[in-house]
Amino acid sequence: MTEVEIAGIGMHPFGRFDGVSVTEMGVTAVRAALVDAGIGPGDRPGFQAAFCGTAYSGVAAGHKVLGALARTGMPIVDVEAGCASGGAALGLAAAAIRAGQYDTVLVFGMEKMPKGIIRSSFFEPWREESGLAATPAYFALRAQRLMRERGITKEDLAAVVVKNRAAGALNPEAMYQSPTTIEAVLGSRVVCEPLHLFMLCSPNEGAAAVVLRRGTASGSGAVRLDAAVLRSHLPGSVLGEATPLAGIEDLEITPPTTLAADAAYAEAGIGPGDVDVAECQDTDAARELLGWEELALCPPGDQAAFLASGAASLGGSRPINPSGGLLSKGEPLGASGLGQVVELTRQLRGTAGARQVDGARVALAHTVGRGANASVTILSR
Amino acid sequence: MSVRRPVVEGVFTTDPPALLGARCTICTNHHFPRLDQCPYCGHESVVPVELTGPGTLWGWTTVENPPPGYLGTVPYGFGVVELPEGLRVITRLATPTDNWTFGQPMRLRIVELGPDGDGDPVTTWEFTP
Numbered sequence: 001m002t003e004v005e006i007a008g009i010g011m012h013p014f015g016r017f018d019g020v021s022v023t024e025m026g027v028t029a030v031r032a033a034l035v036d037a038g039i040g041p042g043d044r045p046g047f048q049a050a051f052c053g054t055a056y057s058g059v060a061a062g063h064k065v066l067g068a069l070a071r072t073g074m075p076i077v078d079v080e081a082g083c084a085s086g087g088a089a090l091g092l093a094a095a096a097i098r099a100g101q102y103d104t105v106l107v108f109g110m111e112k113m114p115k116g117i118i119r120s121s122f123f124e125p126w127r128e129e130s131g132l133a134a135t136p137a138y139f140a141l142r143a144q145r146l147m148r149e150r151g152i153t154k155e156d157l158a159a160v161v162v163k164n165r166a167a168g169a170l171n172p173e174a175m176y177q178s179p180t181t182i183e184a185v186l187g188s189r190v191v192c193e194p195l196h197l198f199m200l201c202s203p204n205e206g207a208a209a210v211v212l213r214r215g216t217a218s219g220s221g222a223v224r225l226d227a228a229v230l231r232s233h234l235p236g237s238v239l240g241e242a243t244p245l246a247g248i249e250d251l252e253i254t255p256p257t258t259l260a261a262d263a264a265y266a267e268a269g270i271g272p273g274d275v276d277v278a279e280c281q282d283t284d285a286a287r288e289l290l291g292w293e294e295l296a297l298c299p300p301g302d303q304a305a306f307l308a309s310g311a312a313s314l315g316g317s318r319p320i321n322p323s324g325g326l327l328s329k330g331e332p333l334g335a336s337g338l339g340q341v342v343e344l345t346r347q348l349r350g351t352a353g354a355r356q357v358d359g360a361r362v363a364l365a366h367t368v369g370r371g372a373n374a375s376v377t378i379l380s381r
Numbered sequence: 382m383s384v385r386r387p388v389v390e391g392v393f394t395t396d397p398p399a400l401l402g403a404r405c406t407i408c409t410n411h412h413f414p415r416l417d418q419c420p421y422c423g424h425e426s427v428v429p430v431e432l433t434g435p436g437t438l439w440g441w442t443t444v445e446n447p448p449p450g451y452l453g454t455v456p457y458g459f460g461v462v463e464l465p466e467g468l469r470v471i472t473r474l475a476t477p478t479d480n481w482t483f484g485q486p487m488r489l490r491i492v493e494l495g496p497d498g499d500g501d502p503v504t505t506w507e508f509t510p
Contacts, residue, residue: 119449126389128450130494130505132471137459140442148483192442192459193479235421236410238461238469239440246402246413246470248421 002098003215005222006379008037009342012110013173014206014329022057025207026065026110029335033108033209045071047211048102051093052078053085053109054334065108082241083281084230084367085109086208086337087375091228093212103214110207111332122243122370132245136200136284140192142239143286147194152289154194156304158185160285161198163313164321168328170314170354175204175330199285204330208338210345223348226268226378231259233372241372256374257294257366264364264376272296275378276318276360277347279340281367282325291366292320295376314355322347322355337375340365348381388452388494388505391415398489398506399431400470411466432470434489436462436508439469443477452495452503462487462508475509485510 010032012025039046045066052062062076081088086109093105123133146152162182168174180198188197212225233240233256238247240255265271278297282288289307292298297318298306306312312320323329323343326336344363346352361381368374387393392414393400404411405419406426413432418425441460447453458474460481473492474481487508494503 124389125450126392128448129452129497129503130388131444131448131451131453131457131459131473133450134444134448134459137442137444137448141440141459141461144440144442190443190445192444194442238471244420244471246411246468248410248467248469 002100003219004094004097004225005213005215005220006210006225006341006345007104007213007222008033008035008039008211009345010036010209011173011339011342012207014204014332014335014339015175017205022061022110022112023064023068025112025205026108027068029110029207029209030065030069030106030108033106033211037211037213039211045074047074047104047106049074049093049096050076050106050108051089052076053089053338054078054111055080055082055085056111056113056333061110062108065110081230081373082371083283083331083333083369084337084371084373084375085334087228087365087367087377088230088373090210090338090341090377091230091375094225094228097212097214105212106209107212107338108207108209109334109338111334112205113203113332120370136192136195138239138243139200139284139287140195142290143194143284145239146286146290150301150303152304154186155182156289156307157194157199157285158182159307160282160288161185161327163307164282164325164327167314167322167355168324171324171328174324174328175202176328195284201283201326202330204332206330206332206335206339208335208342210338210341223345223379223381226380227264228375228377229260229264229267230373230375231256231263241369255294256372257291257368257376260374260376261295264378268378268380270362270378274362275364276362277322277344277357278318278320278364279323279325279343279366280320281369282321282327283331283369285327288321288325291368295364295366314357319357322352322357337365337367340367341377341379344379348379383501385493385502385504388503393491393506394431395491395504397433398491399433400489400506402430402432402468403427404430411468413468413470430466432464432466432468434464434487434508436464436487438481438483438485438487439463441474441481452497454495473505473507475507
């Protein structure tokens, strides 16, 4: 199969940036990725197609970024797949290269989210009016079920936040760059029981960009993109990210993250045991622990022990969210999945600085959210 | 003069209180709200069912801050009730409390949510112990 390589990466930090437009953030990330890929001012346009992941940036948001950079003429496609928008854009770009359509493709994502609960046109107005569109309440019900069925405590949920914020404290591109404690997490206000404020990621602003290039048969030593898979949900799970009004017994219904992970492992020719480091969607602390079992990184019910062992922390046997995760970085929807790919590319290149996972060779990125949409990306070197 | 109106048409009835669902004659699963095609197996052979409960409590939390577009007051209870038909329904819960228990019996009732933009009272369903 045709190899696809990560030729370049770029970021605009995640956080709140008053007075900076979403287009400007996209320009910053794309410019950095082009430099990293060695695409200079004279190489125009420098890529044959561009895919832009974004949910809230409006019509032709990708065109505005590339117009500002005087790099247009190629197809530019905006991709919306909720929290998985960046992963979806990456998958389309990789598939086009593997199909022989292009040699070099730019993938970027950006967002400038409103503050507070994410309002979504996904819900019919009556559901908002009657209080049945309260996104954090759905997260809370999912967390409660995980606690009930997997023996997870609120202290375990707080420990996920402590783990991720400890890593985020080492990430100059994160929104929250300070560590926290179990006591501080449990002392933050309750948003929806059992979830406290610090257990929920902040919707925010930022951008990330990746240049993909067709690899050579012998390999160039660059980080390879082995799989970038998007899957939607199967019907029936009342607490799934599709957020239906009702559901049925769902123990036999495979969640979208597992659908994507199984396909990605098969495409990459690896198993979950081969993953050295992962970035895993932590919209809230419980979502990360659910992701561990859906991705088969940890057997169902073993999350608390795995967490307590330190295996998932920086310095552990399999660090999860070495960037600090969304709990440290915040979640700019269209950029979050590509931000994970930027982090993992650095980890595989050995340029992650204080957050470096020693000897990392295989990395996995996961996003899941509205739709439902789930994406799983596997990188290796 | 103000007129009580349901927050949505065709999803629930007031007298008697019932959720308007349907059952698929092929896969036998129930669904809610009512569609003309089974959302699980895709067959179009569905028959209307009025879901009246009672059910059992399957999940619960409290919404502390008003979500966007919300007409009612906070805090309010929010959760999942499992109905005898095997259906798990997202629902408002009566007065929030810390004393909910998994599996406790819950019955359906119609309540006033609050006034709409014209000042008319809007109704919806909730489950209460």
